Amino acid sequence: MRSTQTTTAQAEPPAGAARPAGRPRSAKAEQAIIEATLDLIGEGLGVSALSMEAVAARAGVGKTTIYRRWARKEDLIVDALTTLKAPMPPIEGVSVRDDLITYLTVIMEEGKQTRARCIMNIALSEAERNPEIAMRFQQAAIEPRRAAMRAVFERGIATGVIRPDCDVDLAMAMFSGTMMWQTRWIHRHYVEREELPARIVDMVLDGIRPLGAASTSLKRPEDA
Template sequence: MNTDTPAADTGQPCAAVRRGRPRSEAAEQAIFTAVVDLMSAGTAMSELTIEGIAAAAGVGKATIYRRWPNKEALLVDVVGKLEAPMPEPTGQGARADLIATIDHMRRRGLAKRTRWVLKAALGQLHTLPELHNAYRERVIKPRREAALDVVRRAVAEGVLRDDLDVDLLGDLLMGPILYRSILWDDSDLEDPELARTMVDSLLGGLAPR
């Protein structure tokens, strides 16, 4: 893959190192928009270059390199920004937080189907191992940990059994919606009550004995 990395690169291929002058939000937004527009026009991630992104954003290459050490780090940030952030705690208890978390995954599945750029980006990540690994470390793992924190709170509140491994509980709770939204592309995700139905159905088997 062409990383378009300058000679002064630190050698850390996907670390989003911020350095140099203070960030310009307008410049960053222009860069993000340029990447999305280029991909919307059919440019594959592997074909994107720092030169092309800078030209489309109306900034110099140095402006990009002050914020990201290379193309991979930039693209991970762009894909992460395309996705909605994890929901904040509802303040209504662990059951409501579980429903909010699973509903977030339902809406993410819908976005992947309806937003071509997000679908293309997530699909192309699997063909770019270095970029895919960086995305897993910086985007997927923190989101999984946030979901497991909800599971831990549910155990602490007595909503879920405390005799099962937290990772297993997370897989049992999150697995069905991930199956529907990722593996079963034509499943019904439109129902706004789907998350509530899933959680309440699972709690019947996972509630404390």
């Protein structure tokens, strides 16, 4: 009996220590849940028809395991979709041109991921029926990228690389939209993929540089 009491006392957390809520969550189980969610969406089940029951069955876990981490289906879907977006590498600030090429290279590499592209297309095609998911995904995965890109544009304007009257939102759409079109929605490519980021950046920068500034397609000066 004495031995049992000692063992129990040793198992007790120190006074004042926070107790974990429920059983510790398994990183392996969470990854299985995320992958099951993405698989089901990609197989055509879609966002609207997805259920916690279906995810639990595919992941091989109980529903309570899912609910300990995600209180609502929408929370799970947003987290799952966000894992498909690679984190942006640090923007070095060497030059506006180089930083924009870095940004577009990430988008180009994502375009090569067939599974991720198909899942995103299916999920976002239901954006009108699921505006909350679309909005939260935008906030979690897209807005941080836009903020990083906007900072590069603002630096370009401040240093005279980009015209002060540049419509930054439209220019950003021209960069990312052109890359997405070239890598995701057309099957015949007129430019080698490895050259795409630099070609797009040079072409758009030529249109938004101050009048009289050197063209990046002919000369590539060090910019700020």
